[in-house]
Amino acid sequence: MSRRSYHHGNLKEALIRAALDLIAQHGPAGFTFAEAARTAGVSPAAPYRHFRDRDELMADVARRGFARFEAVLELAWSQGRPDPFTAFERIGRAYLAFARDESAYYSAMFETGVPLDVNPDLAAAGDRTLAVLKQAAEAICARLPPERRPPPLMMALHVWSLSHGVASLFGRGDAARRKLPMAAEDLLEAGVLVYLQGLGLGARTP
Amino acid sequence: MSRRSYHHGNLKEALIRAALDLIAQHGPAGFTFAEAARTAGVSPAAPYRHFRDRDELMADVARRGFARFEAVLELAWSQGRPDPFTAFERIGRAYLAFARDESAYYSAMFETGVPLDVNPDLAAAGDRTLAVLKQAAEAICARLPPERRPPPLMMALHVWSLSHGVASLFGRGDAARRKLPMAAEDLLEAGVLVYLQGLGLGARTP
DNA sequence: TGTACATCAGTGAACGCGCGTTCACTGATGTAC
């Protein structure tokens, strides 16, 4: 573990961290295997001991990103306490906060075009993230009488899409962000409120 | 104009088309200036007569994309005929159709990180596109009594975000698309219907 | 209508660069006895 030794000791983690730094600085396309090695302080051949190639590293970053994202959303949801609506609002804010504060992860997860079909682990990590949203949607939908209850999966996909759209278009930290006459968080929250109203869940009085 | 002549005659257009082909094939990051020249059948130095650099070409593709997108949405809207709700539904379908059929344009517009602040033309083109959505939102909002009328800009941003989210996550043609138990168009339409309901515009009976 | 000339849109060769990847190697670490 000593950082003075011939062996790095923790190169895999160091490469992941380097990749995140580079993505944050130069965008997802501006990350190179060689520069990641340089940042980690090893020779350009060293990363090949830990990743087959650049794409495998990228997929691993995305996978870790989904795991963190899932944890963040799960924490925001907190089993729907104190009530599902308050918790649901927290999810929205947590979503945008993650996209902004962990934008390198977010880029790796959604903007690098990592193919999901050849990465079962990655696809599974993404599915687990969706499962958190779905679970929250179920709790919300349960407040409706069965005959007016929408499919929770559909509701989860709507909320995911709206959140992702707001995050992509208005919630990023870079120059491609569009100016907005309000905070992205407020835009999302207002949108979710209208949506819930549309489901028949008006003003938190089911 | 003869294609046999020494001069290409229409190189600028040919480079744009080449860029779109390359983006469609290899993604927005996989497009290079050199290969665009090769595709157009000219030497690697030729593009510099028409574009300062790679980024300027990319920005021009994005600008043209916004212009086409605006036209597509405007046509879908068709001044809200026969009624605003039918026309609004058409906009949603047109949005997803554009993202799918013209995915090279869509990538250039939203996924290349072209900075908007140094490209006033590009920013203006994007604003004109938003203006179409806003105009549609205004027509929809006008169906509500003034005291329950939301800001049309907010509604336009919600619809844009939802559409972009659905398109990015589920509506693309590549391997990064997520599987969905329904068509992206149906997901978006259902979401918009719930949203309109939430505004108080239920089942097309204002 | 011809001619001289300016302008323009290309050529093609060259450059320096950083990339991904490979290779034989070597020093450190871990393990069997």
Place this chain on the structure above:
DNA sequence: TGTACATCAGTGAACGCGCGTTCACTGATGTAC
């Protein structure tokens, strides 16, 4: 506890490649008179 040895995680040099960009150039086009 010591020693021999296998394994492992790095090195560093090298490769071929394609990129963006520049340069002096040249053939085609357009224009003035």
